[in-house]
Amino acid sequence: TSITKALPQPPTLREHETNxxxxxxxxxxxxxLSLRRKNISRVIHDLTIVRAVDNPLVTTLAERREAERKVKGLEEELAEIGQEEHDLxxxxxxxxxxxxxxxxxxGVDAIWIKRVTS
Structure with a gap:
């Protein structure tokens, strides 16, 4: 499966759109978006930790380069999610x-200040 695959909307989002x-x-x-950001951050962390502790004799250079490309792609997606979160x-x-x-x-954000004089 692809990371960029469009997932179906969560039930809460569909429910609010109908209302x-x-x-x-x-x-x-x-x-x-926050949930996606957390999941992608976890994947990036896992890939970087695995890459850091891998034995150079066990993993090939091609595998390490592929992991680096995945991390770079995920970091770009993370930046896009951050921008979307800001816009929303x-x-x-x-x-x-x-x-x-x-x-x-x-409303909730309105602040009323009353001057008290004696």
């Missing part, structure tokens, strides 16, 4: 601000 809840859908996609985070921030503005400025 038209934009912020929840963005949050589910962000959670999915910005979209989620804008969506929350839009909802807060539509509600009249009263």
């Amino acid at each position: 038209n809840d934009h912020i929840a859908a963005l949050d589910a996609r962000l959670a999915n 985070g910005m979209r989620m921030h804008r969506a929350r601000k839009r909802v807060e503005r539509e509600e009249g400025g009263v």
Whole structure:
């Protein structure tokens, strides 16, 4: 199987898309990207640890070069995921601000300061 294979959407993401809840859908996609990032980081770690402890007499130069290419490809994919996470985070921030503005400025992020005088 290929690492770049498009996987089906998780059930939570499909559920939010049908409910038209934009912020929840963005949050589910962000959670999915976070899980992918953790999995890819684990694979990169495993490949680099194995490469570091391999006996040069047991592994061939071609195998080591192939592992290096895989790590480089995974690091590029990790960078793409980081960029996607940033973009989704910005979209989620804008969506929350839009909802807060539509509600009249009263929301979770609104801070009210009351001056106390005696």
